Amino acid sequence: MAVVASKLEKDILNLARIALSGRTQDVMQMVHRMAKAHRENAPELATGLVDLMREAPTRASPLRRQTEAVLPTDADTRFSLLRIEETPTLDHEPIFAAELGKSLYRIVEERTHLEALLTAGLEPTRSAIFTGPPGVGKTMAARWVARSLNRPLLILDLAAVMSSYLGRTGTNLRHVLDYAKSMQCVLLLDELDAIAKRRDDRSEVGELKRLVTVLIQEIDDWPATGLLLAATNHSELLDPAIWRRFDHAVEFPMPDLQAIKAFVKAALTSHMEKSDEWAGIMAGAMLGKSFSDIDRDLKSARRLAAIHGGDLATYLKDFIRPDQMPKPERITLARTLAGEKLMSQRAAHEFTGVARETIRGEPSKPRAKPGRKRKQDGEAQLPFGQR
Structure with missing residues (x-):
């Protein structure tokens, strides 16, 4: 019993330390871990923590508006690094292949049955990577997921976020991810292969290789309160370590x-x-x-x-x-x-x-052979030598 009390005290101290740092997503992570760790020895505490996570302030609440971070911009150009769709819309309903549809519906279903997962000590899918040739619906699928979850869609084009000063690209990336972590949203990292190339690629400079490490760390720290999606047209270029960080890999085939x-x-x-x-x-x-x-x-x-x-x-x-x-x-x-x-x-x-x-659908008419006349009906058949 003393061991249990000691473990609970340490968890409470860690929770207080994280809360004082002001990082809401880390607080949610710690609360989830405590609920899972103390389900048997302190069931009432675990149930209360699950209830708190379920009732956590949404992005639209007054508390969320007070703590919302400033929209990240590039230090060089002052342009916004994100495209934000508050209420994602589609021109028409997307057409998904059978297996693709199952994967996307599964991601949405987990979020819409969050209480059942939390009660079982589980988290929903935090991240997924979309792969396939250009124009097969990866961005549209991200928009469909965000709309289905009634969450804003944040789109970061990684090819566009590359700063003329490579050292600032990592800073830009961290700013965007920290901003997205501060709210319940769907974040799409488009053109992932722009920075997540293999670290053994000798054609890439050291700074780009360090960006892969930054990205890996950020994906590992991604909170369950948000959904991180990434899209690439060139999956063969990605660093193998990136693949292992995503909960799901979803393949988008060419349409049949x-x-x-x-x-x-x-x-x-x-x-x-x-x-x-x-x-x-x-x-x-x-x-x-x-x-x-x-x-x-x-x-x-x-x-x-x-x-x-x-x-x-x-x-x-x-x-x-x-x-x-x-x-x-x-x-x-x-x-x-x-x-x-x-x-x-x-x-x-x-x-x-x-x-x-x-x-x-009519049968074709027979054509007479050139140079020969067709025999008329009733015409006498003469011996070969008399024709």
Whole structure:
């Protein structure tokens, strides 16, 4: 019993020491550790600590507004280091692949069931890294997570935060992370590979290697009250130690046919009739492109329709290249365009080069061999030498 009392006294002293330093996130960490450590020997204390964490001041409360830090800026340019979206919004609902959707929903679900985790002595996911090629929805996913949690989204572009004086980049990074730690938010570190490269990369100067160490320390100290996300297009460049610091690694694949169709339909529904049919046509034509590239093409077609008038479908056709399709795909395209009444058979023939008989599904007529006349019905068959 004396050992338990001694442990509790040490925890209380440490908690008081941290509280006097004014670092709210460290106080929350210590309170969580105490609740977990004393669940068996002091259940009432542990329950009370869990209740305090659950009732902790939110970012919108008067107490939070009084203690909110000054927005960090670059010492050279005085420009803000962060883009802040107080209430993240999306043009339309994102399209997630099955496994990707599970990972993102899991992160949100943990935060929305925080009480159950705290009662079990557990913390929610504190950090996750998003990897994948450009334009596949990493930033949009961060925005979706922040919106789902009803929290502001803070975006730090690490390629832009690099100061002309490398020694200040580490200071900039610490200022941003300390600012984000002071509130309940979602922080996105975009272009992580800009500073988190392998420390054995001989092409990098020593200062950049020290930045990796700074980043590792900051990720380790990240409090459970906030959510730290990072995004990179070049995961192969990252220092291996960075990977181990994140609770989750979430891979963003290139969109498949079904994902593209859903994305195009969502983007066209309010702008044209038969958006579902055109989404199916455009999905095949845009396979292999990222969501960002597809969105750019669709907006380009809408701009042309707005300027020159006419049906949006007229301008969508510019992104379909029948001449580059194998013959079976051209036939399928022509039959779909005519069958769904998106074009007349004649227009589908002119657009794809597929014969109208083929579009209708009729068998092709036999063609006479050159230089020989076809035998007429009833014509007598003469011996070979008398023909």
